[in-house]
Every structure is written in structure tokens, then in C-alpha cells.
Amino acid sequence: MRELTVRDMLYETPGKETRKKTAVATVVSLLVIMVFLCYIVKLFSESGQLDSRYWFFFTKLTTWKFLFEGILGTLEASLLAGTSALAIGFVFMCMRICVYKPLNYIGIALVEFTRGVPTLLFIYFFFLDVPKMGINLPTVWRISLPVAISASGMVSEVLRSGVNAVPKGQREAALSIGMREINVFLKIIFPQAVRYIIPALVSDLVIVVKDTTFSYILSFPDLMQNAKVLISNYDALLSVYLVAGVIYILINYFLNRISVSLAKRSGMTPVVGR
Amino acid sequence: MTISELLSQYGDKYVEALLTTWQLTFISFAGAMIIGIIITVMRVCPVKPLRISGDIYVQIFRNIPGASLLIFLVYALPNLQVILSYYQCVLIATVLIPAAFASEYLMSGINAIGIGQIEAARSLGMDFGIMMRKVVIPQAVRFSILPMTNLLIATMLTTSLASQVPLNPKDLTGLVSYINTRDTGGVTSFLISAVMYCGTAVIIGQIGSYIDRKVRIVR
């Protein structure tokens, strides 16, 4: 039997009367949904958006190849940002769990700062201000670095929760066989911590993917930017943005699914993310 | 620019921008809660099509990037003869996305109660209304305080989308990009906005964990 949740139990198992009422409600709600969908289709057709000229190019291989290149751009920026966030987050976490108090406070401040400031502000800083300082970063870094910094505080907290989840006995056992503190952390604690938090890290990747959407600000060829190019080529705005949106939703949906199934496998509760 | 130059030239604008960000945040959050609750009611009700629609809503809006949604609202909707003001577009985006997360948090709050207590409530003869009022909602709300606090902060961060459209007055992010495209605002100009965002986040976080400590259910 499938595990029942409160969601399924909130209502009494229906008797005959209730089943009848539920059936009526089902039909009515289906009708309402149909009317809503019809209205949207009507909106599309009345404004001519169902015209084949807005959709024919999706049958061309080149269109998909171009969109796929965009997806690759998105993935490149996301993975770069993701790994950088992991590295920066690791440093933050080390500061936070370190025994030296001042470093500790700096760590806390950095985590709070990166978590409390919108990604866009970091992006504008790297886009508008950093070049004026005479620093010229490659385009991909101009999107990936701010996105990474913005995610680093969050990642640091995830890492820390993983480290805290490792049983204390592990550390004591390692110390008792004569390992040095630093080795205990790197060889015993951290590898175990990572296993606990992989689901949370994968779900954080969703946030990173979303944030790279701002690539269009600096014309880095990600999915959004390539969609814009398609739009100007075919003069088809709505259809292209719609398709691009769906692709983003699918990418993130699957990342979330992966996160949930990883969480189930390791017996942790799945994370909702942000 | 030095901090005193910035403040003398743009000081009022920063205050105005902070207020705009706050306003957007709280309106969006209130809207997100209302829609989130409606979506959650749909997702737990026994009518299948409503359940599925609720689930689909959440999957769409928790996975769509804010920028992509905003651009769609601003540039694509006019092609359907739906013309909204920039402000409306921003608000719609910053309501619809957090609403999906609000529903997710409420759902996990409801699920955290456990079937046992639902059965106990029923066995005591509570009808659906009493059970919801006395057992389900009070607990779901308590479980949701911390996630909702984080959602409020996340909503504030999402309102930075407002910088992507011309708005007057500008929000904190929009103002900084405005200053730096006209002037060399320097790191300081970013830091002022950042501190304002961050300070708000810290205050929200503190209030949230204070409330949570007060009402937390010992398990």
C-alpha cells in the first residue's frame, strides 16, 4: 500500500452521499477548468497568436539546435556558478565552525550578507562597477560569479547542517586512533556530511539555474538570450518566450525530482528550497 | 563617489527606494499568502481536478525563473491584448512565485501533523470544521512560521525584479543600477542598498525566530 499522508486523510473516506457530491464537484470543476482553457485559447486565436507564422519555425531543426545551445549556455553558467558557490560556501562554513571567534563572526556576517542581498544587486555590481575598476572578467564569469556569491551563504548553511548531522562519535573515534583534528574533519566528518546534503545541494542548483536567467543583462548566450535572438529573427515573441519558459520549468522540475529521489534514497526529508 | 557625496546627492532616493522595496515586499507577501492558501485548499480537497490544478500551479511557479515570468508578462502579454502596467507586472510575478512556495510550506506543515491526530480528532466526534479550526490549522501555522519567515525574505529578494522595468519610484536594486549607469557610484553605492536589504532580512529573521520560539510545538 502507498504511504498515506495527512493530505489524503483530511477528508473522511466518502460514503455514498459524499461520493455523489464529490462527483458533481468534479464535473463542475472540470467545466470551470475547460472554460478557463478555452478562454486562453480564444485569447490566443483572437490576437492571431495561433498563426502558423509564430510556430512553424519550431518544426525546424536549426531552431532547436539554437535553443539547445542556449540550454548548454545556461548549464555552463549554472554549473560554474554551482561549483564556485560550493567552494565559497565551504570557506564560509569553515569560518563559521572555526574555534577562532573573530573569524567566526566574520563568517556569520558573510553568510547573512550573501543571503540577504538579491542576486541582481551582485550582478549589477559585476556588470557596472567591476569593469570600472579595470577588472575584465570573461562574460561567463560575469554572470556565474555574482550568482555563485549570492548562493554561497545558502550553500554554506547547507554544508554546516550536514557537518552537524554527522554523529559526534565519529569524531571521537577518529581522534582516539590518533588522527589530527584537521584530518578528522577532511577525511572523516566532511565526506559523511556531503552524503547527507546532496539532495539539498541539488535543490539549491534550481535557484542557481533561475538566477542565471539574468544573463540577458550582459548578453551571455544562455537560453533566455538565445530566445531573444530567435524572437528578433522570426518576429515571434509570445511563442518563443512561452517555449523558453516551459524549458526552464522542465529543467528545474527534473532537478527537483532528482533531489527528492536522492533524499528518499538516503532517508532524509526532501527539501522545498526557495 | 564617497559616501557623503552619495548621500547628499541620492540620500532621499535611497530612502524612497527602501520604502518601495518594503511596500512591494509586503504587498507581494500578503498576496502570496492569500493565493498560497487558496492553492493549498485546492490541493487537499477531494475533488481530483482541483487537486491536480493546484499541483500543476505549484510545479509551474516554483520552477519558473522570475526574470522569465516578468519578461513574459511585460513583453508577451500585450500580444494577447492584455496590457498591464509595469507595476502590475512586477506585482503579479512577485505574488505568483512566492505563492507556490507558500503552498509547499503549508502542505508540509499539514503533513507534519500526522494521520494519528486526525484520526483522534475524528474519533472525538469533531466534524471537519472543528477539526480544521482546533487541530489542523493551529498546528500547520506553527510548523510554518520559520519557512514563512524565510519566504518573506525570499519575497523581498524577488522584488528586485522591479529593477528590470522602468518604475518610478525605483526599488533598491533599480536605484543602484540607475546611479551606476549615469555616474560612478562605486562599491559604496551598492553597499548602501545591500545593507538596507540585509538589515531588513535580519530584522524579519529575528522576528520570525522569536515568534517561532514562542509557539513552537515540542515534539
Place this chain on the structure above:
Amino acid sequence: MERNKDVLDKSLEIPVVELRHVEKYYGEMHALKDINLSVERGEVVVLIGPSGSGKSTLCRTINRLETIKSGEIRIEGKKLPEGGKELAELRTQIGMVFQSFNLFAHRTILDNVMMGPIDVLKRPEEEVKKEALELLKRVGVDSQADKFPAKLSGGQQQRAAIARSLAMHPKVMLFDEPTSALDPEMIQEVLDVMTELAHEGMTMIVVTHEMNFARRVADRVVFMADGSIIEEAAPDEFFTNPKSERAREFLDSINRH
């Protein structure tokens, strides 16, 4: 210890709980097969059997926490309603004690006992509070009245849960493996409360693995296996001389432990 049975004029009484030809399926699994059972006022019926035999399911069908495919369940001659106000009302008369206590985690022990009478029966608070405190005293957790459930031991929680059910003045109490989730040293304190209840004349249906309790307190033992009632008998007779092969095997397997 013999109960005063002459208050029961069997010819006039309708059974408090009566199941007729009850069938239940979980998907393909035939969980309850043609169950017929009737429980008289003041009777203590103990359901025993191997796990998966359907005894818990049977217990839970009586207040419709589980629905049935066909057959009939009557409480004091009245058919169990399928939902709505009637079902809620009938449930106020059927006490239920769960394996996992299921106290409301956000309310104190006292509140837990008071919620039913106040929110469901709409009785005045003062009167209810007085009675609730008495009930808690009776089950021996009055000193914990203002604590939250999580602060209590399992045995204390279960006794509080019994008090919560009693506060509704039920006509019958259902116990669904009330001691299975308890540490060994806490089992007895819960069984003691249940024994006392039985001696006061409460009508009880108890699903349990505690054979000593069944032997000492039950008026009738119902043995189930594979979703069917295999054997019904007085405890002395059942435990010394079971008629069916299944029951003999079951008792042997328990005695071996």
C-alpha cells in the same frame, strides 16, 4: 471480582456494537471476511490473533476510521452513518484509544481532555475542567495536567489519552493495541487503568497482545486469523482448551517466547 451481571437483562438489551457479514478489501487483499460479532453492554471483548489477521482493522471499522465493502455495523441498533453530522455525533459515543496515543501536540494534557466536551459537546468550560481534572486523577496523570504531551512518558500519554476518551462519556471504548508502542515497564500502568475501567462496567473492545490481560479481564476472547473470526470463547476455555488448530498454533507460538 465478578461483575454485577444482573443489570443486564439480555432479553431487553440490544447489543452496543453489532457487526453483521462485514467484508473489507485493501485493493486485492481480503482484509475482513464475513465478520459477525456482537458486544453486549458491559462486556469486555478482547480481539487476539497473529499480526495481519485483521483485528486492528476490525476495531477501526467500528467508528468508521476504516470503511467496509459490505455488511452492516450497528451501534445500539443504529446503523453506522456514512459521514456528516450523524457520524460525528455517533463517534462522540465511541471512545477510541490508539497504539500511538495521538494526543494533540499543540495542547496541554488538560486541554486535550477538555477539547472534546467543550468544542464538540459544547459543554460549559468550568464544569468540564473540574471533571477533566478528576479524570486525570483517576488515571494518575493529574500532576502532568499543564504539560504538553511530548513531555510525558509513553505510559502517561496513553493514560491521558484514555482520560480524553472517557471525558466524552462513551457507551463503548475501543482499544487498538494500546500497549504495543510502550516500553515494557509502562505497559502495566496502562493495563491497570483498563482493568479498573472494565470492573466499573465499561463496554470495551480491546485489540491486544497481552494474553494475561485477556485471561484476567476479558468476558470473551475473539481469535482472528487471515481476516476471519476463527474462534470465540470465554478466556478460561480458550486458553486452556482452544478448539481450532490455528488458535492452538498461535498460543503455542506465544508460549514458546
